[in-house]
Amino acid sequence: MRPTIRAALGAVALILAVPASAAADESVVGGKPVRPSQSPWAVALASHQRFGEQRSGQFCGGVLVGHATVVTAAHCLGREVLGLPWQEVKDLRVVVGRNNLTAKEGQEVKIAKVWVHPHYNSWTNEDDMAVITLQERVPNQPIQIAGPNDGVYEAGNTATVYGWGDMTGDGSYASRLRSARVNVLRDTVCARAYPGSADGTYNAASMLCAGEPKGGRDACQGDSGGPLVVRGQLVGLVSWGTGCGRAGSPGVYTRASALLPAVLTHGAG
Incomplete structure (x- = not known):
């Protein structure tokens, strides 16, 4: 799951990782691929600046809970993952409606504001939550x-x-x-x-x-x-x-x- 030697290792792995092959997409720690219609509320957090052009610059996941509201983990927006404060990542985006990160469908939506739980503790992992407000509403169906x-x-x-x-x-x-x-x-x-x-x-x-x-x-x-x-x-x-x-x-x-x-x-x- 998330590395216990802290999230920094996840960021390093993402930067250094070779893009997965098509065959590898057929399996994931006991999982399987998902059709777009099955999960319209699953979104990706991305930055080409920090994580390159491969896979749309994805580094974390998120969830659409309103047409302009996304929830994610607080540690995804921390310096340990991004390497600098999230406010300094100029191309931070939420990728909506793009199941295949190597394709161009869907939207890369700009962020209007971010709330990170003020009591998030990177040592205990308590209150690992954040709320992102998008600059525009998206048509994808949110989840309850x-x-x-x-x-x-x-x-x-x-x-x-x-x-x-x-x-x-x-x-x-x-x-x-x-x-x-x-x-x-x-x-x-x-x-x-x-x-x-x-x-x-x-x-x-x-x-x-x-x-x-x-x-x-x-x-x-x-x-x-x-x-x-x-x-x-x-x-x-x-x-x-x-x-x-x-x-x-x-x-x-x-x-x-x-x-x-x-x-x-x-x-x-």
Whole structure:
């Protein structure tokens, strides 16, 4: 998933990665390619200046929750990933409606404003959330954020994670959006795996645990900020974890219900 030797490694891997082959697009840490109609709300954060021309300059994922509002992980907009403050990345864009990052369909939309949670902690990974307001409304269908009392957060539910990130954990990045099925796990599973160390500290109030106990299907570097979906509702954002698809090291996601106050306050609709 996201590297525990901090997000800087994900940025370095993205800069150095060789574009994935067409054959590689057929698999992703236990996943598969996605048709555009299946996920119109899955977007990419991109900068050609920082990450090159390949794959549209993608470096993180995001989720369209309004026609001009995108949510993503706070660490995606941090200096560890971008190498400088996000305000200094002059060509920072949100790529909408482009499943294949080597193609030209869809839009690269400019950003009007960014809200990053003021209490985001890069050591514990607490409050790993940000809200982006686009300069223009887009026609793509947003996804609904699941409320705190919705049953979709219950352990045992099947969830789907989406992204363009590393497919193997060794820097093989996909050009086409793909998804992987994972299970929502009990909070105690992540609490045992991440009790508090350099890897991070699991907090059930703002985080969600998901993955496979035996490993295999998972998100990875470059997927950060992307959606975790249950029954058509957003339940999480790819945030952090140890490695990619490791047994005993499930993925930790920003709990989507914790985003609701920020979206209501800072979103553009």
